Amino acid sequence: MGILTWTWILVGITFAIYIGIAIWARANTSKEFYIAGGGVPPIINGMATAADWMSAASFISLAGIVSFTGYDGSVYLLGWTGGYVLLALLLAPYLRKFGKFTVPDFIGDRYYSNVARFVAVVAALIISFTYVAGQMRGVGIVFSRYLEVDINTGVYIGMGIVLFYAVLGGMKGITYTQVAQYCVLIFAFMVPAIFISFQLTGNLIPQLGFGSTGEDGIYLLDKLDGLQKELGFHEYTSGSKSMVDVLAITFALMVGTAGLPHVIVRFFTVPKVKDARISAGWALLFITIMYTTIPAVAVFARINLIETVSEKKYDELPEWFGNWETTGLLKFEDKNKDGIVQYVADESVNELTIDRDIMVLANPEIAKLPNWVIALVGAGGLAAALSTAAGLLLVIASSISHDLIKKMINPNISEKNELIAARLSAVVAVMIAGWFGINPPGFVAAVVALAFGLAAASFFPAIVLGIFYKRMNKEGAIAGMVVGLCLMIFYMLKFKFGTFDGGKEAVAGLKEDWWFGISPEGFGTVAMAANFIVSIVISKFTPPPPQEVQDIVEDIRIPSGASNATHH
Amino acid sequence: MPKKEKMKKYWKENIRYLVILLTIWFIVSYGFGILLVDQLNSIKLGGFKLGFWFAQQGAMYVFVVLIFVYVRLMNKLDKKYDIHE
Numbered sequence: 001m002g003i004l005t006w007t008w009i010l011v012g013i014t015f016a017i018y019i020g021i022a023i024w025a026r027a028n029t030s031k032e033f034y035i036a037g038g039g040v041p042p043i044i045n046g047m048a049t050a051a052d053w054m055s056a057a058s059f060i061s062l063a064g065i066v067s068f069t070g071y072d073g074s075v076y077l078l079g080w081t082g083g084y085v086l087l088a089l090l091l092a093p094y095l096r097k098f099g100k101f102t103v104p105d106f107i108g109d110r111y112y113s114n115v116a117r118f119v120a121v122v123a124a125l126i127i128s129f130t131y132v133a134g135q136m137r138g139v140g141i142v143f144s145r146y147l148e149v150d151i152n153t154g155v156y157i158g159m160g161i162v163l164f165y166a167v168l169g170g171m172k173g174i175t176y177t178q179v180a181q182y183c184v185l186i187f188a189f190m191v192p193a194i195f196i197s198f199q200l201t202g203n204l205i206p207q208l209g210f211g212s213t214g215e216d217g218i219y220l221l222d223k224l225d226g227l228q229k230e231l232g233f234h235e236y237t238s239g240s241k242s243m244v245d246v247l248a249i250t251f252a253l254m255v256g257t258a259g260l261p262h263v264i265v266r267f268f269t270v271p272k273v274k275d276a277r278i279s280a281g282w283a284l285l286f287i288t289i290m291y292t293t294i295p296a297v298a299v300f301a302r303i304n305l306i307e308t309v310s311e312k313k314y315d316e317l318p319e320w321f322g323n324w325e326t327t328g329l330l331k332f333e334d335k336n337k338d339g340i341v342q343y344v345a346d347e348s349v350n351e352l353t354i355d356r357d358i359m360v361l362a363n364p365e366i367a368k369l370p371n372w373v374i375a376l377v378g379a380g381g382l383a384a385a386l387s388t389a390a391g392l393l394l395v396i397a398s399s400i401s402h403d404l405i406k407k408m409i410n411p412n413i414s415e416k417n418e419l420i421a422a423r424l425s426a427v428v429a430v431m432i433a434g435w436f437g438i439n440p441p442g443f444v445a446a447v448v449a450l451a452f453g454l455a456a457a458s459f460f461p462a463i464v465l466g467i468f469y470k471r472m473n474k475e476g477a478i479a480g481m482v483v484g485l486c487l488m489i490f491y492m493l494k495f496k497f498g499t500f501d502g503g504k505e506a507v508a509g510l511k512e513d514w515w516f517g518i519s520p521e522g523f524g525t526v527a528m529a530a531n532f533i534v535s536i537v538i539s540k541f542t543p544p545p546p547q548e549v550q551d552i553v554e555d556i557r558i559p560s561g562a563s564n565a566t567h568h
Numbered sequence: 569m570p571k572k573e574k575m576k577k578y579w580k581e582n583i584r585y586l587v588i589l590l591t592i593w594f595i596v597s598y599g600f601g602i603l604l605v606d607q608l609n610s611i612k613l614g615g616f617k618l619g620f621w622f623a624q625q626g627a628m629y630v631f632v633v634l635i636f637v638y639v640r641l642m643n644k645l646d647k648k649y650d651i652h653e
Contacts, residue, residue: 066624071605071620071623071624073624074601074602074623074624077623077624077628078597078601078623078627078628081627081628081631082593082597082627082628082631084631084635085589085590085593085631085634085635088635088638088639089586089589089590089635089638090586093642207625210615211613211614211615211616211621212614212615213615219614219615220615221615221616221617221620222615237609237617237620238605238606238609238620239605243602243603246602247598247602247603250597250598250602251598272653273653274639274642274643274646274652274653277635277638277639277642278636278639280635281632281635281636281638281639284631284632284635285632288628288629288631288632291628292624292625292628292629295624295625554575557575557578557579557582558575558578558651559646559651559652559653560646560651560652560653561653
């Protein structure tokens with residue numbers, strides 16, 4: 001059977017499973033819609049969190065990024081896993097004890113202020129929309145590459161399926177489809193990785209394989225370092241970024257991870273405080289299975305690619321090369337007209353342009369794996385994109401129906417109407433996300449970093465101070481969030497988009513002016529620090545929070561009695 | 569022991585665990601993976617340079633272990649102070 005047939009079969013089966021689960025796990029109350037009724041077992045929640053967390057970018061792009069940047073790619077590996085330690089130790093158990101439905105819920109109640117709640121809603125909406133746009137685009141791209149349909153058709157199909165299970169099932173439906181999606185995506189990622197590891201090193205475990213020797217008895221990493229040097233690239237196992245920037249980016253990604261509302265909200269869905277702690281552990285374990293495989297895939301793919309194409313006759317290259325050339329992900333330009341591919345670091349001589357996504361998408365073909373394995377990667381990419389999109393859409397829907405409508409505009413809304421409002425908000429959110437997927441703003445790739453920076457600059461300090469610093473009051477928290485958000489947005493506009501210096505073209509020239517030598521990707525660290533400082537200073541000069549709020553803080557610090565706290 | 573006193577002690581022990589665990593978190597990622605990466609890279613672990621291994625493998629394994637250790641410690645602490653659910 002051909003790749004296309006296999007892909008349609010696998011995508012068809014997985015989509016049927018998602019729809020089946022959605023019908024089985026319908027939400028009947030607003031509590032089920034927002035937090036799956038609060039009865040999700042911790043290991044299930046861990047798996048759902050892992051799928052929620054690992055997006056189209058993790059699945060499709062991350063191995064490619066690591067493959068092309070080597071050691072520098074570590075910032076993403078460390079940043080996107082280390083944040084779970086912060087989440088487990090500093091946030092999850094306390095937020096679960098607090099026991100509400102959303103992150104703005106916590107901010108609004110802890111800081112006894114609808115202004116604080118509103119700032120949190122705005123931050124949650126900006127973060128989630130920037131993030132979800134990329135996911136819908138990702139669905140379209142996977143469809144177009146694997147199923148040969150138009151990208152927009154792919155986005156419509158993706159919208160249809162997410163609409164179905166997010167609107168019908170709410171958090172309950174999403175949780176159980178995410179479990180299925182985790183299984184699909186991890187299987188789809190691991191199978192090719194194991195095949196290739198065995199081919200190259202004889203070791204079935206990719207994590208060990210990329211530290212072993214190849215057929216020629218040379219360690220793979222030593223060989224790759226040698227190849228890279230020969231072609232003029234920097235050594236694979238050492239970096240080219242400045243140390244201060246590596247530190248700042250890693251920290252911003254960790255703290256941003258811990259502050260992302262669609263991740264935090266998952267910890268409201270478990271029954272007990274104890275479960276919130278351990279489900280963060282399960283989530284990280286499930287994520288780490290993929291994240292420790294990514295650097296192995298990166299090394300295998302890089303070696304395979306260089307050995308297959310470098311200094312080879314263009315006419316004799318394998319079939320996949322031509323296939324991917326037609327998608328535009330590979331470009332060959334025979335500059336010196338010798339009919340041989342020169343792939344080197346020097347731009348004036350280099351003849352091959354490679355899109356980083358190809359490292360995962362074409363990897364099974366490059367390694368000559370069977371057709372069903374190649375098709376599996378398509379189904380896996382869709383699972384990754386859909387699961388993350390659904391989680392984000394739910395945050396958007398609940399921010400509108402719960403935080404804005406129920407808590408601020410119409411507190412007397414009935415349970416039934418709130419559920420209707422939640423479903424309608426989800427429909428609108430899917431439409432807007434789909435619109436972004438079809439008309440992607442040029443900055444989609446750039447704003448993913450912005451989403452983390454914003455989460456780091458706004459939510460993380462407000463939540464941590466809310467738990468660990470009883471004296472923190474609304475004046476401090478609001479000022480801190482506003483300063484953090486504005487500073488982050490200003491820095492991104494200035495150094496990522498060149499808004500104040502004549503547009504995109506000016507960005508490269510502004511590198512010299514970076515504050516403390518920190519890139520926009522790492523600036524979340526600075527904005528977060530600014531938030532902490534402003535919050536604490538302002539709170540010193542303003543009245544302490546009322547006694548009942550201080551009592552709440554005392555109460556969330558101890559686990560007992562959590563199961564009653566959800567009724568409000 | 570009065571309840572308030574007890575809770576204060578519980579919270580203090582909790583914070584002590586956090587400080588210890590987060591110090592380890594910092595050392596394996598920022599320490600071994602970034603700040604000391606060049607020094608550690610002179611040591612080899614099979615085919616891996618040690619600093620590179622921490623940055624792309626080791627630190628992540630330690631993160632997972634840290635959370636499960638935290639869970640164990642806290643479950644015990646909750647029992648000790650009789651505030652488990």
